[in-house]
Amino acid sequence: MFWDDDQPGVVLLSIGATPTSDYTKNRTVRVDAHRAAILDEINAQSGVLPFILRLHTELLLGLKGKIFLGVMGACFVLAIASGIALYGPSMRRLKFGEVRHHRVAIVRWLDLHNLVGIVIGCWMLVVGSTGVLNAFADLTIKYWQYDQLADMLGKEAGRPRPETLSSVQQTADAAQALATGMKPSFIAFPGSIFSSASHYAVFMKGASPLTSRLLKPVVCDAATGRVVDSRAMPWYVTALLVSQPLHFGDYGGLPLKIIWALLTLLTIFVLGSGLVLWSGRILRARRLRDGGRR
Amino acid sequence: MRRRSGIWTYPAVMAVATIAGLLIGLTGDAGWDAISWALLAVPVAVCAYGLWPNSARRPSAAQGPNP
Numbered sequence: 273m274f275w276d277d278d279q280p281g282v283v284l285l286s287i288g289a290t291p292t293s294d295y296t297k298n299r300t301v302r303v304d305a306h307r308a309a310i311l312d313e314i315n316a317q318s319g320v321l322p323f324i325l326r327l328h329t330e331l332l333l334g335l336k337g338k339i340f341l342g343v344m345g346a347c348f349v350l351a352i353a354s355g356i357a358l359y360g361p362s363m364r365r366l367k368f369g370e371v372r373h374h375r376v377a378i379v380r381w382l383d384l385h386n387l388v389g390i391v392i393g394c395w396m397l398v399v400g401s402t403g404v405l406n407a408f409a410d411l412t413i414k415y416w417q418y419d420q421l422a423d424m425l426g427k428e429a430g431r432p433r434p435e436t437l438s439s440v441q442q443t444a445d446a447a448q449a450l451a452t453g454m455k456p457s458f459i460a461f462p463g464s465i466f467s468s469a470s471h472y473a474v475f476m477k478g479a480s481p482l483t484s485r486l487l488k489p490v491v492c493d494a495a496t497g498r499v500v501d502s503r504a505m506p507w508y509v510t511a512l513l514v515s516q517p518l519h520f521g522d523y524g525g526l527p528l529k530i531i532w533a534l535l536t537l538l539t540i541f542v543l544g545s546g547l548v549l550w551s552g553r554i555l556r557a558r559r560l561r562d563g564g565r566r
Numbered sequence: 567m568r569r570r571s572g573i574w575t576y577p578a579v580m581a582v583a584t585i586a587g588l589l590i591g592l593t594g595d596a597g598w599d600a601i602s603w604a605l606l607a608v609p610v611a612v613c614a615y616g617l618w619p620n621s622a623r624r625p626s627a628a629q630g631p632n633p
Contacts, residue, residue: 360573398585525599535610
């Protein structure tokens with residue numbers, strides 16, 4: 273059960289056939305929070321945007337694709353860093369932003385590549401490095417489950433599911449009483465991947481723009497609703513949660529998204545002009561080699 | 567040849583504007599968002615100016631020929 277700040281008055285439910293069924297096959301429905309009436313079903317798996325998202329995050333290859341893209345992202349970050357290191361020597365005789373229009377095309381490409389690359393270099397580094405963190409999100413969450421969640425659930429994790437579950441409201445109230453000033457972001461029901469058969473896990477979030485991105489897990493007994501354990505997320509999960517908005521640019525309204533799109537186009541220009549310079553160097557080397565043979 | 571610090575002045579300004587824009591947008595709301603947009607629009611505007619045909623700086627005569 274989760275809440276989306278962009279959809280006030282709506283509760284989203286991710287439903288599986290059984291508590292232990294594959295969560296990736298869950299169906300998601302929107303429920304009116306006041307009338308408890310089902311509004312509609314969200315098909316988050318099909319459509320153009322989910323396809324593009326899966327292409328972007330995993331190349332449609334699942335975990336292997338995510339790891340591959342993570343490694344490629346690390347190469348991207350290294351390429352940007354090396355480009356910044358090369359900027360200084362190549363600009364010793366030029367002013368900032370100078371483009372030598374009177375020189376051959378390859379020099380103009382170099383100047384434009386240097387200009388755009390250095391101006392948006394910092395943004396590219398941020399988006400590239402946060403992309404690497406996001407690529408390893410599944411592994412990070414798995415590690416957290418093994419490292420922290422298992423410890424929070426403790427010895428009671430092996431208990432069977434109780435006959436009667438505590439109400440969700442009672443559980444959420446208990447979590448909210450512990451984490452004052454926070455509200456539930458999502459509740460993992462007993463038997464789901466973020467809880468055990470005998471526990472609810474309530475993931476609380478803050479109210480400020482930044483803390484609304486961060487989560488604090490509160491584990492509650494499924495039979496009584498009382499709080500069993502709660503602790504702050506470790507640094508690696510916090511880094512992952514903060515990296516998501518910094519990678520996707522979905523936190524500052526539509527103008528920020530437009531700026532993000534323009535910066536992405538400029539990044540494509542930097543990559544494209546880099547290819548032009550690289551191919552120009554290859555062609556020149558080949559020409560020199562062929563000339564030497566004659 | 568220019569001093570090394572001169573080469574990095576404008577790139578440093580761009581980096582500061584970018585980092586400030588990203589963090590202000592992430593931690594603030596409403597009016598702070600507008601400041602974030604303005605700061606992040608700076609590198610976009612500089613690139614747009616540089617990429618606009620024949621708008622980028624030309625080498626000055628006093629500077630002499632470039633390599």
